[in-house]
Every structure is written in structure tokens, then in C-alpha cells.
Amino acid sequence: MVLEASIKSTDLSIGYEYDYGILWVVNSVNIVVWRNTTYCIIGESGCGKSTLGNALAGLLPTYAYTNGYLEIEGRTVVRGDETNYNGVRGRIVTRIPQDPSSALNPYATIGEQLVKVIEHHYGVRENALEKARELLKLVKLPLEVIDYYPHELSGGMKQRAAIALALAPMPKVIVADEPTSNLDAYLRGVVASLLKRVQRELNLTLVFITHDIALTSVICDYIAVMYAGTIVEEGVSSKVLHNPLHPYTQLLFKAIPKLGYRETLSTIPGSPPSPTSYPEGCRFRPRCPVGFSECYKAPKLIEVKPQHKVSCWRYA
Amino acid sequence: MGITLNYVVRRIVLSIAIILGISIITYVFIYLAPGDPAYVWAGRPRGPLASEAIARARVELGLDQPIYVQFFLHVLRFFSGNWGLSIRFKQSVFSLVMRNFASTLELLLVSFAISIPIGLFLGIHSSLYRGSKIDAAINSLSIVLSNTPRFWIGLAMLLAFTSLNIPTYGRISDNFRGELVERVGLYLVDSLLQGRLDIFLDVLIRIIPPALALSLYPIGAIARVTRISLSEALQEEFVREAVSLGLPRNTVVYGYALRGLIPSLMQAIGLFFSYSLIDAMAVEYVFGREGLGNLLVKAIPASDFPLVTAALIIVAIVYVVTNTIADIVQALINPRVTM
């Protein structure tokens, strides 16, 4: 099977206007996401993963600045400081929101919202309702939900409804931005399995953004680890999860409490830097236990093992 | 299972309670007012039979009763539309006030028919282009508009239109006054009902300048409220979601963001409407139109307290009614209403 690129970025940087110029929160990201795979971006809050997700979904506000290239399904959406998502947003890429209770229109029933989207993209009035029912069936929601307002649904049901809505325009790429935070382990697993099944059934490309590392092993084919606006490690999920190379990834995995594990957790000293004061060179240097003099220069993301890239001088 | 009073019922009960509260204040007002109402009622009698006539009037008015009975009678009369006789005009206060109120209402309705679309248009576009020069211009304009005294602008307009020989003084030309048959009380409607286009045009020309002067405040205020609340609504997550689904701009702005704002905008407009009543009275006075304003200006020097209170109670009732309607509509539209 030949892998085709669905998303391809070259030196993509994204920044926001603030009081003293431009604050670059995503720096020189080079990623390739293959078609019909699940690609996870993990990282702590403030590392730029949501901004990257917004760039993929075409939701960057106009006060955002861009640099580099981003291609989605063969369409160039970002070229230098120009962005053009016309015909891409909705038709090709949609997004699953973080908090479905604020992302569903509170003034319309689930059915109305689905029908509006289907009608806009496919314009078949009679079939729209039929299609909406199919979508609900796909995400395993009872059909009477079609007449419910969002506030009448439980948390898990809202998230399913939001997934149905994101599938309604029949996109090729779906960006899921932390869709499982605040759900319990069971519902988190359910939503992840649902997404995985939908991705397989509909041949979608799924970009899954999360800080929940445990979840990624369930659904991901590829994993990218972000730290302070850069991707520090990327590769096939089994390799990254079981044999992490970057010191940050290694420490991060050790800091997660595991079920039944009672030993004292190891911690990463210090706290993540803010975009206003990224350290020079390797951005993990001030917190890194194994850093050396090379680290004052910025490392590049290089393939050190097959399908496993890392940006660290120790492997250069 | 607990029984809850329906929201609509509760809102109506509350507004009746507020009107009752206002009637208490008016009672206090009339009670405190200088002069003896019985003396006035008896027609300011003089001579040997005066004290007898006053005593009779006192019984007729129930002034010989204890104070709580008097108050009860007052409330009863208040709600049955018996608001006494005007001292200055020697007519029923109720019919006098109602006739003049129709004129004020007509002016207000015309001015809001002008200001609602303009205000909404300005507010929506200001918020869509916020941070830009258009936004700054619209915002400054709405601040200037809502902070100019309406009666003063009215005065300037009166002067301007009159020097251009456009008749704007008064509500209707004297020639037509006898010819118009009053049915609804709103001359614009009455003239059309009668099929007299010439009267309609005359009334329209005379109503436009004061209505324009009056609409300055609501235009500015509606534009500002719309701008602020729409800017907030456009930040909401479900609007972003609609954008991410590829829905077109108009659907997102009007169908998603603005739809949720309708109740609160209605409430705000209701508030501006009742605030504009006092302005309407002042503008009316400037343009020499009959109405509550002119009534008030004539009634106060004559110490015509029943008339003054009645005219002002109308203002309060309009406030309560518009707010109640806006609240109820809000509850009807918004599925999220909780109690």
C-alpha cells in the first residue's frame, strides 16, 4: 500500500499579535500526515498544540500570523503570511471541539443543526433528515436525540452529537482537539474507540490532539510530541510510546500515574517556558537532566531510527 | 414533584405588583399635594353654601372614610380607569391622558421604526469590522448620538425646517383638523382608514422631524448594545464550530450568533423605548404637538395634580408593559431559560 500525504507542512510557524510585536507560539513545524491514519499530537497546555490544530482546521483568527507552507489534501492553505481556507473548511477538514456543551448551538435542536450543515454542503432537502438519522446511528445515539436541545443531553451524548456534526459535511480530515478532557476513563475510552471506528469505516484522516498520553496508544498510528512550540519527537506510536528517545518524552511518560502503581512519581523540575521567554537553542535545555554544551544550538528533527524522528543533540 | 408557578404567570403577577406599587406612590403624591381635593371636586364653591358643598364632595370622594379604605378606593378607581377630573381642563383625566398618549405613542412608534433598523445595521457592521476604521467611526457616531439632548436637536431641527418653509410645527395642519375622524387615535392610521392621502402626507411630514430628533438616542444605544453583545457572541465556541463546519458567513452571523441575541436585544430596546418617553414629551413640547409633554407643561403651573400623576403613571405603565413583554418573549425564544 502506498501512503499518500493528507496533510503536509513545511516550516510552519504561527504567531499572534500582542503588545510588543508577534508572539510565535508554533515554530517551524514539519509534519506529514498520511491518508487514512490517526496522527496524535501530545503536549502540555501552552505548547502550541491547539494553535496547530486550529491552523489545520482553518480556525486561525485574523490577528494570527503565519509563515511556511501547509497543504491539506493537495490544497495549499497556508503560504507564507497568506491563508486561504475557502472550500477546505467543512468540505475537507472539520473539527471536533474540546467542550461539546459550548460548541453545540444552544438555540437549535441537534437535528436542525445537522440538517443545516448537510443542506449547505449537499443541498438535498428531503435526504438531509435521512442523512442526519444515519449520522446519529453511526455515532450510536438514539434517534429521538434529533429533537433534543443540547442542554437536554448528558456529557457523553453531547460529545457524540458533536462528532456527528463534524462528520455531517463528509470531510476527509478530522481534527479532534482534546475531545475527552473531563470525561471519566470509561467515557474517554468510548469516545476514543468511536473515533477510531469512524476513522476506519469512513476512511478518514484523524488528527487527535491530547494531553492524555495513555489514550494515544489505543487509537494512534503516529505520535508527535510537542514542547514549547516545537515538535521534539515524532514517529510510529508503538515506537514512541515504548521506546521514547527525547529526554522530555521519557520524563513525561514517567510522570503519569499508572493504575495500581504506588511508587513516588518522578517529576520534571521547573515548569514549561512561556512563549514570551523561550530559551535559546534547545527549548528543553533548562529543565533537561542530560543536557550538554551542544544544546545551546537549536537541534533539528532528524530520523534516528526508521520511522522515528527526534530533535535532540544526543542522537545527532 | 413540586408545583412551580409558570414563568409567564409569575412575570405578569410581578408587573401587576409593580403597577400597584406605583399606584401607592401616586396615592401618597395626591394625598400630600397642597390643596383640598374636595374643594376642587365641588367646583371651588364660594359663599354660604360652600362648606356644605365641600362636605358633600368629601363624602362623594370617600375622604370621610379611614385612610386604608380611602387607599383601597383609590386602587379600585385606579384599576377601573376612573382617575378623576382634571382641574385645569375640567375633563376626565383618563380620556384626556389617553388621547394625548396616543399622540406620544405615535411619535415614539415612528421614531423606533426609524431607529431599530438603523441601530441594528450600524451595530452589526461595527461588530463585524471591529477594530477597523469603520468600527471606530460607527462607535464614535453612536456615542455622539446617544449623548445629545434630544429636545435641543429638536429645537435646531424645528428652526431649520421652518426656515426651509417645511411645515413641522404641530401635529396636523389646522385645515385638516376638523376633517380627520379619530378612530384609533394614531393620525397616520386614521387618515389612511379614512382614505385621505393628503392628510396622511401632512401628518407624516410633521411627524418625521420630531421622530428623527427622538431617534438619535435609540439609534446610538441600539448600535452600541448590538456591537458589544454581537462581538461577544461571535467569540463563542458554537460560532467557531459553525465556521469550522464550512457554513457561509451570513448563516453564521445571522443564524447562529445573532439568533441567540434576539431576546436580550429586545429587552434592551424595550428599555430604550420606555426611556424615550420622557424625551418624547420634551420633543413634543418643542414641536408644539399635543401629547403628554404638552399636557404636563400646562398641568404643572396649574397645580393640576390628578392630571400630572396620571400622565406620569402612563409612562411607568409603558415601562412595565414593554419590559414584561420583552421578558416573556425572551422566555419563549430562549430554550435555556432557567428559574
Add this chain to the structure above:
Amino acid sequence: MDSLALSINAWRKRVTFRIGLVITIAILLAGVAGGLFPLIYGWDIGFRIVSESFQPPSLKHLFGTDDLGRDMFTRVLMGTSRALVQTTIVIVLSLFIGLFVGAITAYYKGFIEKALSYITELFLAIPSILLALVFVILFGRGALTVSLALVASWWSWYGRFAYLQARAIRDLDFIVLAKHYGLPGVYIILRHIVPNIMSPIFIQALTDAGSVVIELATINFLVGVGTTSIEEPDWGLMLGYGVRYVFNYWWIPLLPGLFIVLMALGFALIGDSIYEEMHPQLKRRWRLWF
């Protein structure tokens, strides 16, 4: 401290703030001048006949003279200091009452909340002009009476605003916890609720100063109860009195109105610029994601 930083930002970035500040300072100076006139030129300066009546505006009489031949500009300046004092009384007192009534309404859930919010609603419904008349009957005519009457009506506006603000924060954890520790209601209202709700209400009050001026002028324009005699140099009264001359001597009713506009505008521009600074979502250049 916060508001100072906001004001500095507003000054740096907003032309409207600078215009508003210049206008307000000019009005304040005019008010001071108007207040000093009687001290310098004697108590009857506003009533003195200085020239022939109905003189059009000239260098000697900037705003012309009125029907009795009094200098309009002097009278307008005196009206300015009067309006400033009245506006300050109305805004400060109603802000104070409204803030605390609103905070109390929201803090004590249950009966007190219901009762106080109905009372607030009731006062919102009563036209200020009616209250002004009631107060005039109770306490006699005069500027102070009408100012207090306006307070009696105006506070309800801030009362409701403060109530809505306080209701939004009363269930936040820090207030729930303070209540749970057993701290007295007065402490919680003063230390937690009021400091957290006051800044938007302060800005609203600053913006509202213009409306107060206009409202005062409207009341005096219509019924003139805010003055003890028709001679007093009050803006509203001067305009109301001048209406009859509008066709022949336009400056008599129209020129004093300029000052009302300026004063209302000055406060509104300042308040609005600070409001804009406080709400970044209004500040950003932003055209949706299209």
C-alpha cells in the same frame, strides 16, 4: 491601580479618550469659572442686565444676550458649575446606593433577594420626573431636591447592574468558601463581592454622567422644578424659557445646549475608551475567519 493602568493605555492608544479628556477638562474649567464669578463680581452677576436685550453673539457677548439683556455666556458658565455639582451628587450617591443594594440583593439568597430585586424593579419603573415632582412637594423646589429625586430613581439602574454582576460571582468558590468558614456577610460583601463587581459599574457610571446631565436638563426644560425661580441660571430652564424665541433669536435657546452636549460627550468618550480597553475582544482587528 488597575484603572490607572487602563487610563494610561487608553490615553496612549485612543484618540477618543484624548478628545474626551480635553472636553472634560474644559468643562471643569468652565465650571470653576462659573463658580468663581459670583465671588469676584458679586452675587447678582448672573442676573445683572449688562446690555440691550436680544443682542446676537458677538465678541463682547459670546453667546449674545437674552430677553432682559443679561449676558448669556456668564449665565451658561454659572450653569456649568451647577450642572457639575448636581451630576456629581447624582452619580456618586446612586453609585454608592446601587452598588451596595445590588451586592446585598445577590448575597442574601431567598426572601431578601426577591424583595430587594422587586424594589429595584419598582424604582426602575417609576419615571424620574414623577419622583422629582414628589420630592418637590415634600421638600420644596430647588436644585438639591431634584438631584436627590434623580438619585432615588437612578440608583436602581446601578442596583440592577450590580445585582446581575454579583449574581454571576456569588457562587464562585472563594465566596462559597468564605461563607463556609463562617465569615460574616458584611465582611464578604465588602471584601469579596464589592471589589470584584465595582469596576464595570464605575465605568458605566462615568459613561452615564452625560445621561444625568441630559436628564436634569430635560426635567428642568419641561417643568422647571429644579429651580426656585425662573431667573436661575440653569441649563434646562434657560432652554425651556428660550424656546419661545427660537424663530427670532435662535441663540437664546440653542447656544446653552452646546454645553450640555460637550459635557455629556466628554464623560461618555472617557468612559467608553476605558470600557474598550477593558474588553480585548472589542479591541482586536478581527473579521471572523473568512
Add this chain to the structure above:
Amino acid sequence: MSNSTLLQVIDLYVNYRVVRKFTDITSRVRSAVAGVNFTLSEGETLGVVGGSGSGKTTLLKTIVGVLKPSKGEVIYRGVNVHNAKGELKKKIMAEIGYVPQEPSQSLDPRMKISSSVTEPLRALGVGKSDRYERARYILKVVGLSEEVLELYPRDLSIGMLQRVAIARALITKPKLVLLDEPTSSLDISTQAQILNFLREMKEVFNLSYIIVTHDISVASYLSERLAVMSHGTTIEEGSVDEVLNEPLHPYTRVLIEASKLKEIEESLEEASAGCPFINLCTFKTDVCFKKPPPQIAIGMRRVKCWRYSSK
């Protein structure tokens, strides 16, 4: 002494009224907490696991006395928390600390950290200098420098805010601290710091915790006993090892499976008149569809499931 009972929660119900649509004439009573029972010994930690909407925050707020129960009792060292008055109440308040969910909301943004942290002492009537001395001491214990006292919440990171919130709960020398989602708003690396810190505090002050969280691994890291909560009630309770190794309830089982990163069966979410977990269960019988299951005690464990009722 260490085995004596510290807290007893007996058949606790917390109801609230809902009006579904504004046109409804009647309101329905729903229970946020519906029949919770557990006993906590001194020095013991209970982890309560449940998703959003399971009533866990309401449970904590009721135990601490912020909310009033509709039915049932919370007994702290033989005293009913909700009936205590005067000095006794103050004593109980001082001995039960509470750390709310959002550190950014639990501190007044317009108040200096020093005033916020000493608030519980102010309520107890402690003098000003004593309060500050105690605040300095407690900040040192939680690993923050003294300068923090003069700062405002906006100057601190969210992890530091959480430490301050915990410091405030500890300032009255409590025996029991209730933690509402102590790590859900934190990053992974900060989460580990706070979890280790909570363990340390427990040893230093010989504390008991009740930790409410949606993350079963966080709960099991800190606790000796585990309660699984759903639909307002604790469906299973027992020691951590028992519950993790041998879950009795189907919901507990899927929770653990999900945390062990196995792909799990999706199911329709539908609450029936009977047991709400029918869709998860492979042992369902007729009675499961009709009546909600009772609570059944098996040794030191408790479970709500019809399957164990015959035993």
C-alpha cells in the same frame, strides 16, 4: 486510635429541582447525590472516581457543609456536621479542609494571597499577627516563598495557585482534607508534583483525604480505599487492591479496562427504570430492568448490583 472512625456518611441524598421547559407547570426533583454510604477511618484516604455529572462535587460540598442534604447524615467524630452550632461548628470547620476544583476560582482575584490564606483563621477569631505567622509557616510547608504572601492570584502559575489553595485548607490544622479534582486543571508534569506533594502532606500532618477525581489512576495513587461513583451513588466501594484486582460491578470493570488501555465496547447510553448499567452488563436478569439495585455489603466492600443480592 488510628483505627477509629473519622467520618461517616449515612444514606446521603441531595436533591435539586429542575424545570425542563419554562412552560412546565411542575418541577421535577432530581438527586445529584442519591444514597451514598461510606465510613472513613482516621489517617485513611478515600478516592472517589466518577465522570462529569456523577454528583461527586455535590457530594464533597455536602460533606463539608456548604450544601444541605435532603436526607441522610454526615457524622464527623460522632457529631452531625449539619446540625453543629457555635463553637462545635467552628471546631468541625477547622478540622475539615476543602480544596475546590478550580484553583483560579478558589482565590479572590482582588485579594492578596496573605488575606486569602488567612481567611479561615480570621473566621476563627485568631489575631492578626498570629494569622500572619501561621501563614508564613504554612507557605514554607507547601514549598512557596514568603514573597508570595504579598502577591495577587494573577501573579502566580496555576500549579502555585493550587498549592496556595491547599495551604489555605491546611492552615487550620485539619484532620481531613477534601480535594475536588486536585489535578484536572494541571499539566502532566505539574500534576505529578502536586500528587507527590499531597502524599508528603499526608505523612507530615497525618491527614485523611477524600479525593474526588475522574482519573482512576490518580485516585488509586493516593488512596487506600476507592469508591466508584455514577448517577449520584457509589456503585462500588472497597480497598484499592480489592477493587482494582477484582471489580464486582460491570462499570468498575470497564473503567479499569479503559485505564489499562484496552479497546472497549461502545454502547448506547440510555438510563432505564432499573439499573442504569444494563448495557454494560453480561449478567443481566429481569429484575435489573425493573428496579434499581440495592447496596450489598460483601466483607469490607460494598456494591450496588442485583447479581450479588442472593449471596
